[in-house]
Amino acid sequence: MAYFDAASAAPLHPVARQALLAALDEGWADPARLYREGRRARLLLDAAREAAAEAVGCRPDELSFTASGTRAVHTGVAGALAGRRRVGRHLIVSAVEHSSVLLSAEAHEADGGTLTQVPVDRAGRVSAASYAEALRPDTALACLQSANHEVGTEQPVAEVAEVCRAAGVPLLVDAAQSLGWGPVEGPWSLLTASAHKWGGPSGVGLLVVRKGVRFAAPGPADERESGRAPGFENIPAIVAAAASLRAVRAEAAAESARLRELTERIRARVPRLVPDVEVVGDPVRRLPGVVTFSCLYVDGETLLHALDGEGFSVSSGSSCTSSTLTPSHVLKAMGVLSEGNVRVSLPPGTPEEDVERFLAVLPGAVAAVREKLGAPAAQPEGAARPAERVVDALGKRCPLPVIELAKIIGEVPVGGTVRVLADDEAARLDIPAWCEMRGQEYVGEEPARAGVAYVVRRVS
């Protein structure tokens, strides 16, 4: 049994558990009350705020505890936009932000605001120059994650923050994936995070708004948490969140080196162990515990089930997972393969043996899925080969259109083309990605009577 999905939620850190238990007895009362139980709750809340602020590198009165990281993002984005409404209504986000940021941006657009999505390179990284280009006189806010949640790529936050500061635009940093490893550098203006990503309990997010940043919290007024997080404070969970943040920070240097070595093994060995795999994300500037790869001709959900059966809990940004039928917006923005996608995110303390066992089990699991789906084993060489072939993959879900393409490409001569008719949205991403991996030429897409025709020219 190995849980490799810490980027979704980390198991509760022992320190968090201990602090939570203690605070259940001491911190249940209303900290706004003047009697003994209220004063005790207030002391705990104040101490937790100081500890969290120290870890973030901000003043305690700049930090509010929210009910989740998502709430911190929703409130942070809406509050900063409202606070600078007189300047304008232009918002900048990167194309690979967490859904809470992108959905906040969508809500802003639906409300009449304007939006620029900054693109990323094939490693999933933005450049400070792209942010500089995107800035306008009416830009109210820019958002950038500290590191990507799906592929682990670290963003140049300090540089982007400098660019924004020079333009007088506040930068909101979603630090959900990185805060447990260290503070965010650079002159950022707002910061959000989520305790259950660093081993704290569910139910606690952080929203930091630097002094001097114009901010108008959305929704009805409420006096708690500087008016930025309405409702009764969840003090036991807040205490546990702050205590575990301190604890993981104390272990961060040693543990990040150890996890980095383990994910490096996966990065290096998976392509050797499993054919037709693309490891995605920046190979160097990346989170210690995250590694992501995509397997051609594989259905992500089936592979997840197979790995679950072997005792491994991983997630997938593949279009084939049950919860979502469109491919991961992150992989799409990077222009990399989305099919058969697997994200391994190791929680602190992951034993080396678990990683070794994963590497032992993975090749068989992938092979079994491919066999079940009838994936091509080798490129057959035929005799009579028409110069153009059509594959009708209408109604077929990822990864079947790519499997059909791969089966037939060897049947056209070099220079000939294959037209793949498909109506699954993932094909738009995966067919070009397959071409890049296979050294074939992706000609482009054309409208078809039903679905879309993706045209591929055989080059080799």
Next chain:
Amino acid sequence: MAYFDAASAAPLHPVARQALLAALDEGWADPARLYREGRRARLLLDAAREAAAEAVGCRPDELSFTASGTRAVHTGVAGALAGRRRVGRHLIVSAVEHSSVLLSAEAHEADGGTLTQVPVDRAGRVSAASYAEALRPDTALACLQSANHEVGTEQPVAEVAEVCRAAGVPLLVDAAQSLGWGPVEGPWSLLTASAHKWGGPSGVGLLVVRKGVRFAAPGPADERESGRAPGFENIPAIVAAAASLRAVRAEAAAESARLRELTERIRARVPRLVPDVEVVGDPVRRLPGVVTFSCLYVDGETLLHALDGEGFSVSSGSSCTSSTLTPSHVLKAMGVLSEGNVRVSLPPGTPEEDVERFLAVLPGAVAAVREKLGAPAAQPEGAARPAERVVDALGKRCPLPVIELAKIIGEVPVGGTVRVLADDEAARLDIPAWCEMRGQEYVGEEPARAGVAYVVRRVS
């Protein structure tokens, strides 16, 4: 040591604690994930939703877990108003709702909506007829608490719900104070509640939206909790909330009878033990554990400190508490005395001895505060008595203006008047209330060079 402020937050129920501990190990993962830890979390979440729905008397898919009762109210009010925007933008609330409802109403007004506040009688109770009168063709939503949080008065929710149903208007019931005692009767449309009021943990609210009620959740989209509560679900706390709701319900019949007897003792004996006290709230249709009274010539905050020193944690809706300088909107709407206000709200399990000790300690505590403030002991009868006297209480805080008035009233002849010059907002409420208690005539208020002149005629 006796904690008598359960209406703010109840201490954690032993069942909640036990369930929370178990769910910390089983329910920390993302319930949207397909692997074992995710499926386990999903099972816990589903079971908690079923248990809570059963206690509420709704379908599980009508119930969302929010991060607090306040959040449930904010989302419920905003979502119902947005869902019926085409019908109109008129909102009805009672004058004695919780601040989360009133502040939602304020936000609605600030956004261009219209509002009707339904008045209450001297017991703090609305009538169904007042709601019927307030309903208009453009009414989008009506809100009513199941019972008042400051004085314990139960509202005629079932009757008001019938009136609203007949008019085709949804009724949102804030059941925060009563859900632990039993389900809310009548054809209500939306319901909100807060787990830490029934002994569940902080961090969990309930929002119920009946099928067929038009609802458009505010803020950015999010797929969790039917789109009504964004962010990662706090499953351990949710499990504890549901388990403790079941547990308190199982004990509700016996415990409510026991607490009702204890609060009845306080209602009956405080006026006999302490002179110049007004017990407020409905004497019969009331919550089992809540009793509220106001003491003339007493500063609420000082009395709270005195009682805290004797080991009793109570709260006050008095204008003299540090957190707010305006008198409680509830006491104001009822037209009762706000000075020296004390709310006793007994948590389930409160021992009889604690109540007896409170009754033993209270008279001395009140007398000490009165002595410190120089309150009148008896009405002095003078010789030469001018027919009009002026008391300059400008710059003096509650309860000093009333104390000055009481000291001087005996110095004017029957039929004569006293003009009290005051600039503390509480005087507007407390001087008429004093007149009612003392059998003197409150003539009215007049503008004065500074502050307001409150005119009182001596009748007896």
